[in-house]
Amino acid sequence: MNGIKQNLRVRKITGTISTDDIIPGRYKHALIHPADMAGHVFENLLPGFAQTLRTGDVLSCDSTFGIGSSREQAVSSLLAAGIVAVFAPSFGRIFFRNSWNLGLLAIEIDHLPALEGDTVCLDLNKGLVIGPSGVGCFIPPPTEMISMVEQGGLLAQLRQSI
Amino acid sequence: MSLAEQIITAHSNHEQVKPGELLTVSIDRVYLQDGNSPTIRRLFAENSFTKVFDPSRIGVFFDHSVLSPDAKMTDRLREAETFATNLGLSIFKAGMGISHVVALEEGWFEPGTIVVGSDSHTCTGGALQCLALGMGASDITTAMVTGKTWLRVPETVWLEILGIPGQHTRTKDVMLYLLAKLGQRPFLYKSIEWIGKWLNTLTLDAVATIANMTVELGAKCSFLPPGQERPDTLTPIQQPDDGDPRRIVLDIEGLPPFVAKPHSPSNSFPLDECRGEPINYVFIGSCTNSRLEDLAEVARVFSQEKVHPSIHCLVTPGSQSVYLEALHQGYVETLMRAGAIVTPPGCGACLGTQGTIPASGDRVLSTMNRNFLGRMGNPKAEIWLASPLVAAHTAIRGSIPGTGDLI
Incomplete structure (x- = not known):
């Protein structure tokens, strides 16, 4: 992976976001496959939002993203909804782990140089996001984490090691 | 070295670790709960994993869906039971209690050990100086197979x-x-x-x-x-x-009781600023406040009193041991005579999958840890958070009490 992702459409989310906001608890008890949950993301907080998502979208949040419950379905349902990266000043630590384990790029950045609907380009290795209103910088993730994503995630890495 | 650094060092092949470092550590115990075990079961199947590092060190707790409200969820529970049985894991059946409460009682959190659990409140093990970490399904799957996990040494x-x-x-x-x-x-x-x-x-x-x-x-x-x-x-x-x-x-010298208003535990105010707020559903339970001391406090308040006619009052003991001791001490009888519903042990109404899911417009006061929008299964209900003492007085009054009312 060269670590560059282009043509990412920015979707803005405001405020501190819990994993309950991302996918309500009842779905994780009743459904197994992330694809079945994709239509329910943000259902309580932003009704109808899930239906406007498309592959290649990224979320840009202005506060801590993914606090609360450890449910991995918060990550797998976003991936199933087409989200490839989430940008936020900080993350709930379990959500952050789950993201990298599954290959959702969780990037800690205070401000994204883009508005709702704008297109940005992400350079993971250099720690840059290029948008219409400038360039945003972040500390690139450790090479171990990039390598895990390159290998297809934590479990793919585990399969290869045993 | 901090306690976290000491424990991590002892579980790694490093002589010293420093904050920020990413490394692999061995772990002492792993536990799962029924809300995530369907996903973990799927991950085992998809990846053809058939063995775990040590079945006696892996517990599966059936606590989130104790009285399953629908067939779909019961199907998931049966699948999880079969999965746990086939791998020879330690099973804590529905009715034994909340994983974190039972883990404290049963010695799963030993001081100086590392325990990972598929639930964010696994951190409860910190009460016994156990490095206890909540994680997601892929991390838990990896920990079950290898007996190891990756982590970043915290500051x-x-x-x-x-x-x-x-x-x-x-x-x-x-x-x-x-x-x-x-x-x-x-x-x-x-x-x-x-x-x-x-x-x-x-x-x-x-x-x-x-x-x-x-x-x-x-x-x-x-x-x-x-x-x-x-x-x-x-x-x-x-x-x-x-x-x-x-x-x-x-x-905290002289600190008064606090209450969290909807929809965040950080949205908290001194009790007296919330005095008189009407409430119609009180839930006493969850891994935060469902232990014997909590039920004892509620029983003391309920003694010779009646739950207010407008209040639906639900008490869910954290574990079977708590329930039995509460029966023995007479707390359960006091709670029931006052008009509370005492349910089987488990996570209860905390997570929005089982009874009682609040009605639209309900104002719930709960002893749980989170009051995120929709947490209890209905985004049109409000959830307020408080201690068991404040919850008990709220149940009697039908509204949030002031500090002066807590006698």
Whole structure:
């Protein structure tokens, strides 16, 4: 992976976001496959939002993203909804782990140089996001984490090691 | 070295570790709950994993869906039971209680060990100086197969508690106050070592509430100092020198009880600012406040009293041991005679999958840890958070009491 992702459409989310906001608890008890949950993301907080998502979208949040419950379905349902990266000043630590384990790029950045609907380009290795209103910088993730994503995630890495 | 660094070093092949370092550690125990075991079962099948590192060190707790409300969920539970049986794991059947409460009772959190659990409130193990970490399904799957996990060595903050809070203030109130006053920022991803004379006077039931809400602070883990009813193997916590920026001081002298308004535990206010707010559903339970001390307090308030006619009052003991001891002590009879519904042990109404899911427009006051929008299964209901003491008085009055009413 060269670590560059282009043509990412920015979707803005405001405020501190819990994993309950991302996918309500009842779905994780009743459904197994992330694809079945994709239509329910943000259902309580932003009704109808899930239906406007498309592959290649990224979320840009202005506060801590993914606090609360450890449910991995918060990550797998976003991936199933087409989200490839989430940008936020900080993350709930379990959500952050789950993201990298599954290959959702969780990037800690205070401000994204883009508005709702704008297109940005992400350079993971250099720690840059290029948008219409400038360039945003972040500390690139450790090479171990990039390598895990390159290998297809934590479990793919585990399969290869045993 | 901080306690987190000591424990991580002892479980790694490094002689010393430093904050920020990414490394692999061995783990002592793993546990799962029924909400995530369907996903973990799927991950095992998809990846053709058939063995675990040590079945006796892996527990599966059926606590989230004790009285399953629909066939779909029961199907998932049956699949999880078969999965756990086939792998020879230690099974804690529905009705045994909440994983974190039982883990404290049954010695799953030993001081100085590393335990990972598929639930964010696994951090409750910090009450016994266990490095206890909540994780997602892929991490737990990896831990089950390999007996190892990756982690980033956390920075540590030392949180010094000064003073003694007011007579009616409990550890739950202190956590709500801390969330309102400092928020998550000073604690995000960090390890918290708690210090202060007041903490040494508290029971294990009381400090378990503090450790439990570590995740609400955004922290990775926490460690409570030795004290009453806690094993003598706990390490005294040494604080850094005065003026060290990693040291945070919180003065709780005379602190009143606190209540969190919807929809965040950080949205907390002194009790008297919430006095008179009407409530129509009181839930006493969850891994935060469902231990014997909590039920004893509620029973004391309910003695010779009746739950207000407008209140739906639900009490869910945290474990079978708690329930049995509460029966033995007469607490259950007191609660029921007062008009409360006492349910089987488990997570109960906390997570929005089982009884009672609030009606639209309901105003719930609960002893749980989170009041996120829709948490209890209906985004059109409000959830307020408080201690069992405040919850019990609310159930009697039909509205939130003032501090002066807590007698």
